[in-house]
Amino acid sequence: MTVATVTDSYPSTRWRRFREHFFKGLSVASLIFVIGPSIWLIADVVIRAVPHWRWSVLTTVPVGVGGGLENAILGTLVIMVGVFLIAGTIGVLTGIHFAELQRSRRNGKAGGSFLRTATEVMAGFPSIVLGYVGYVALCVGLHWGFSLLPALIVLSIMVTPYISKSTESALRQVPTNYREGAEALGMSTGYALRKVVIKSALPGIVTGLLIALAIAVGETAPLLYTAGITNNLPSTSLVHQPIAYLTYYVWTDYNQPIKATQYLSFDAALILIVLVLVLLVSSRLLVNRTQRYAEGRH
Amino acid sequence: MGDEIASSGVTLPVASDPTRRAFGLRRVGSFLRGSEEGLWRWGARVASLIPLVGLVFVLTVLAIKAWPAIKVNGPGFLTRSTWSPGSTYGAPVRTDGVLHPVGSSYGAWPLIAGTLQTSAIALIVALPISLGTAFALTERLPRWLSRPISFFVEILAGIPSVIIGLWGVLTLGPFLANHVYPFVSNNMPDVPVLRYFKGNVGYGEGLLTSGLVLGLMIVPIIASTARDLFMQVPPLPKEGAEALGMTEAEVARRVTIPWVRSGLIGATVLGLGRALGETIAVAMITGSILGQVSPNVYGTMTTIAATIVSQLDSAATDGTGFAIATLAEAGLVLAVISVVVNVVARVIVNRTSQHLAPVGRG
Numbered sequence: 001m002t003v004a005t006v007t008d009s010y011p012s013t014r015w016r017r018f019r020e021h022f023f024k025g026l027s028v029a030s031l032i033f034v035i036g037p038s039i040w041l042i043a044d045v046v047i048r049a050v051p052h053w054r055w056s057v058l059t060t061v062p063v064g065v066g067g068g069l070e071n072a073i074l075g076t077l078v079i080m081v082g083v084f085l086i087a088g089t090i091g092v093l094t095g096i097h098f099a100e101l102q103r104s105r106r107n108g109k110a111g112g113s114f115l116r117t118a119t120e121v122m123a124g125f126p127s128i129v130l131g132y133v134g135y136v137a138l139c140v141g142l143h144w145g146f147s148l149l150p151a152l153i154v155l156s157i158m159v160t161p162y163i164s165k166s167t168e169s170a171l172r173q174v175p176t177n178y179r180e181g182a183e184a185l186g187m188s189t190g191y192a193l194r195k196v197v198i199k200s201a202l203p204g205i206v207t208g209l210l211i212a213l214a215i216a217v218g219e220t221a222p223l224l225y226t227a228g229i230t231n232n233l234p235s236t237s238l239v240h241q242p243i244a245y246l247t248y249y250v251w252t253d254y255n256q257p258i259k260a261t262q263y264l265s266f267d268a269a270l271i272l273i274v275l276v277l278v279l280l281v282s283s284r285l286l287v288n289r290t291q292r293y294a295e296g297r298h
Numbered sequence: 299m300g301d302e303i304a305s306s307g308v309t310l311p312v313a314s315d316p317t318r319r320a321f322g323l324r325r326v327g328s329f330l331r332g333s334e335e336g337l338w339r340w341g342a343r344v345a346s347l348i349p350l351v352g353l354v355f356v357l358t359v360l361a362i363k364a365w366p367a368i369k370v371n372g373p374g375f376l377t378r379s380t381w382s383p384g385s386t387y388g389a390p391v392r393t394d395g396v397l398h399p400v401g402s403s404y405g406a407w408p409l410i411a412g413t414l415q416t417s418a419i420a421l422i423v424a425l426p427i428s429l430g431t432a433f434a435l436t437e438r439l440p441r442w443l444s445r446p447i448s449f450f451v452e453i454l455a456g457i458p459s460v461i462i463g464l465w466g467v468l469t470l471g472p473f474l475a476n477h478v479y480p481f482v483s484n485n486m487p488d489v490p491v492l493r494y495f496k497g498n499v500g501y502g503e504g505l506l507t508s509g510l511v512l513g514l515m516i517v518p519i520i521a522s523t524a525r526d527l528f529m530q531v532p533p534l535p536k537e538g539a540e541a542l543g544m545t546e547a548e549v550a551r552r553v554t555i556p557w558v559r560s561g562l563i564g565a566t567v568l569g570l571g572r573a574l575g576e577t578i579a580v581a582m583i584t585g586s587i588l589g590q591v592s593p594n595v596y597g598t599m600t601t602i603a604a605t606i607v608s609q610l611d612s613a614a615t616d617g618t619g620f621a622i623a624t625l626a627e628a629g630l631v632l633a634v635i636s637v638v639v640n641v642v643a644r645v646i647v648n649r650t651s652q653h654l655a656p657v658g659r660g
Contacts (some may be wrong), residue, residue, distance in 0.1 A: 016545055028439055030430025034521065035447070037514050041465035048468075064621025065607065093345030101342050117644055118350035124640040125356070126575030128603045129629040132610065133356045136363055136622065157352040165351070190334030211456065219609055221577040251461045251578060254468065269461050271406035275394045280456050284449055 001226045040052045042273065049270035059269075062231050066260035069268055071233050071244040076217055076275070078234045079151060079227070079245055083216045085162055087156035088209055094119065094160065095167025095205070100193060123161035127222040130154050135225035146228020149238040152243075154222045159212040166208025170201040203290040210283035220247040246272045313579070353535045360633060363626035366396040370620070371404050375627060383612070383621050389619045398620035406628050408591045412599040413632070416580060417573040419509025425566060431517070432524035433550060448525060455518035463582035466511040471502025471583060479506070479596060497594035506595040508583045510544040511608070512576055515588020516569035523565035527558035561647055567643035575636050577603040602632040 001227035011019075060068030098116060131154055174197050182192035198205070227251075228242030235241045246268045253265035309536030368375075391400055426464050431451065435444045458548045479499035486495040531554050555562065581604035590610075592599040600608075606625050613621035 003323050016548070020545040020547045023550065024438065026426070027430040030427040031434045031447070033427050034431050034451060034514075034517055035453070037470075038422070038457075040469075041457070041462060044465050044469045050529060090345045093342045094349065096338065097342035097346035101339050115346050115350055116521060117641065118353050119346075121637050121642055122349045123557040124571040124575070124643075125353070126577070126629075126632050126636050127361065128575070128577040128606050129633050129636075130356060132606055132625065133359045135610070136626070137355075146425055157349070157356075160349055164346075188335055190336070190338045193338055194334070203432045214456045218456065218460070220458070220460045223478045223601070225610055230386050230468065242516050243528075247458060247460045247578075250458075250464055251582070254464055254582075266465070270366060270466055272458055273461060276456055276458060277453065280453050284452075 016098055017154045031206065045266065045269045045273055049263075049266040053270075054268065057267050061233065064262065065256075065258045066264065069246065069249060069264065069271065071202050071231055072246045072249055072268060073271060075227075075234050075244040076246045076272075078148065078243065079155065079223075080217055081211055082148065082152040083155050083159060084213060086152055087212060087216070089211070090156065091160040091163025091208075093203060094164035095171060096193070096198070098164065099168040099171035100197065114240075118287065119161045119164055122157065123165070125158070127219060130158055131222035131225050132155070134222065144239040146202050146242040147237070147239045148227065148234070148243045150228035151243065152224050153221060154226050156214050158219070158222060159216050162212040162215065163208050166211070167192055167201070167205045170204025170208065171197060173199050173204065198266060203288065205284040207286050210279050210286070214279035214283075216277070218272065220251050223247065224251070246275075301639075307468035351638060357630075357633065360626050361628045363623055364630045365623075366398075367404070367620065367623035367641065369623065370396050370398060371627065372653075375404060375406050376410065376631070377407050378403070379407050379591065380405045381408075383616060386616065394434040396620070397618040398616055399616060402620060404624045406602070406631060408588065409600055409602045409605050409628060411591045412584070413543065413601040413603070413635075414575055415505055415599070416509045416512055416584075416601055417570055419506065419595075420512035420516055420573040420605065421566065421570055422570060423455045423510060423513030424520055427513070428517050428524055428569075429555075429562075431521040432528055433624060435521075435525050436528040437546065447455050448522070449520050450516060451525075454514075455522070456560050457508075457625075459515065459579040462511060462515060462580070463579035466507060466583045467503060470506045472589050473502070474507060474510075475499055475502030475596075483596070494595050497596060499596045500598065504596045504598045505592045506582070508599075508601075509595075511579055512573045515579065516572050519569045519572060520562075520565045523568075524562060527561040528554060531557045546557060564643045564646045567639055567646065571636055571639045571643065575603055575632065580604045581607050602628050606632075639658065 054068075057068040057070075058073065059070055061071045062068065067156050134150045134154035136142050138153060139146055144150055178196050178200060179192065182196045183189075187195070223245055227245055227248075230242040230244050232241075232244075234243050249268035250265050250272065253261045253268075256262055256265075363647040382403045384399030386399055388400040390397045392398075403470065435448055435451075464606045479502070483496055483499050486492050488496065535553050535557070538551050539553045540546075544552065551647065580601050584598060584600050584604055587600055588601060588605065590597070606629055609621070610625060613625050616622065
């Protein structure tokens with residue numbers, strides 16, 4: 001008579017030990033595969049840009065095959081402010097709608113899955129298709145030409161879902177006690193929303209805004225056929241005047257035959273990386289600071 | 299006292315008492331505060347409609363623009379491999395009532411195949427790396443190390459794709475073509491599937507490099523979501539499994555991953571959506587060779603998104619507008635793929651994940 005033991009159906013100890021080591025090795029190796037290339041690519045941009053760096057890049061516009069990037073830097077900043085105003089307003093309000101104001105009538109839980117699905121589908125929509133639609137509908141269809149407004153509209157549609165999502169999760173982290181306390185003090189819903197709920201969710205909302213701006217600053221495809229390009233500094237007109245931006249120079253100039261033009265591309269990449277890192281790191285510092293306060297460690 | 303209650307918008311039966319009725323400025327303040335909620339509600343409702351309106355607008359414009367191309371190109375658009383804008387010098391001809399240049403013939407199969415191939419490579423590369431990274435961050439590393447590294451991974455998601463493309467085409471591509479691909483190509487056995495790794499390795503501007511770079515770009519999405527998911531797994535089941543004598547690898551395979559499976563699938567599909575729509579990095583790396591499906595993994599090729607960005611300039615010179623319409627049709631194909639993938643991801647995830655990984659899309 002044979003007795004079935006656990007070890008009969010279970011892999012051998014040696015095999016299990018091998019798998020354990022393999023798993024741990026793979027886990028650390030994958031970390032290296034993520035961090036290695038990331039450091040490599042940031043270092044690559046720095047190495048390409050820094051040896052030829054001139055500070056005049058910041059203060060001159062492109063001239064012939066060389067010159068600077070003042071037009072693109074200012075243009076990118078203008079686009080950033082515009083996206084902040086448009087996408088910030090729409091995104092934050094959408095987030096408030098999803099988190100606070102909208103309740104389905106049936107079960108009292110947060111509803112609106114249709115609107116939410118639309119928002120999240122927009123979050124994954126191919127940016128070049130948005131750029132194409134901006135080009136045919138706004139630049140050509142409405143005769144706006146390559147200009148700031150179509151670029152802002154396309155970019156805002158693109159980043160609004162990030163802002164609404166981060167706003168929504170920031171608002172959901174506000175304790176229910178706060179809302180109940182506000183109500184018990186006799187505040188109206190709107191007043192409580194402004195003075196209590198949004199105020200305590202503000203760091204989370206601002207973090208989402210900063211990250212969305214970092215994304216908007218780094219975009220190329222939606223801008224190529226909506227913003228156009230110009231050597232002039234940004235003007236005050238929303239339409240009919242093209243506007244320069246940093247990613248354009250990275251995209252166009254890296255494979256030009258003339259060295260001075262190539263350097264412009266690397267300089268633009270360096271400025272872009274610094275700008276994006278500043279935005280992302282400051283968003284992180286904000287999170288850390290808030291968490292410290294929330295945990296009572298000042 | 300009564301005035302304050304009234305002015306804060308709470309409905310109390312104070313109107314019947316003349317001494318407690320709010321007058322003048324207080325009344326204005328009361329009105330504003332009472333309607334403040336209305337303002338918030340109205341504003342928020344309008345704002346929340348905008349993404350939906352944008353989506354409908356974009357799809358409508360695409361469909362209207364693409365309609366002439368859909369009529370002329372027919373269903374063969376999805377299977378043909380030619381991409382010929384025709385002659386702009388001859389008189390344009392009319393097919394099905396649509397004016398287009400003589401000899402124009404468009405087929406999107408190489409673009410669709412390229413999009414699917416690069417995304418598949420990206421996913422194959424990114425999924426194990428992301429899971430390994432998430433495990434290392436949650437289980438293996440001490441907190442003082444895992445926090446900055448998590449932050450670093452999140453930063454990677456925000457690096458502009460044009461910069462990743464720059465690195466991919468100038469540094470990574472040539473490096474791989476000189477030092478890695480020849481070795482792989484020479485030593486790969488001549489059996490099915492692996493056969494695609496044999497052949498001319500080119501200059502690093504091709505399918506495999508694009509796929510690898512795309513993989514690097516979607517790792518942050520999958521890894522940061524997986525890290526959040528792993529941290530949500532309660533410790534008790536894991537400790538129980540270890541108490542039963544399971545190794546860490548077995549705990550991961552039999553407890554942790556099944557616990558958050560739907561979230562992981564959702565994150566993976568989200569990453570896939572990003573890989574499908576990525577434009578600039580791929581356009582810089584692939585070489586944008588139209589009308590060709592790559593014979594091996596090193597060959598030059600193109601994707602739908604890369605084709606739109608590289609062809610729109612020349613398409614605008616087609617006086618009949620047919621080239622632009624065809625690009626709209628290609629964009630529509632990409633949009634449909636992307637929307638389907640996203641909706642599927644949402645259905646699977648069903649809001650398990652709280653944050654939307656912020657990553658550039660080109």
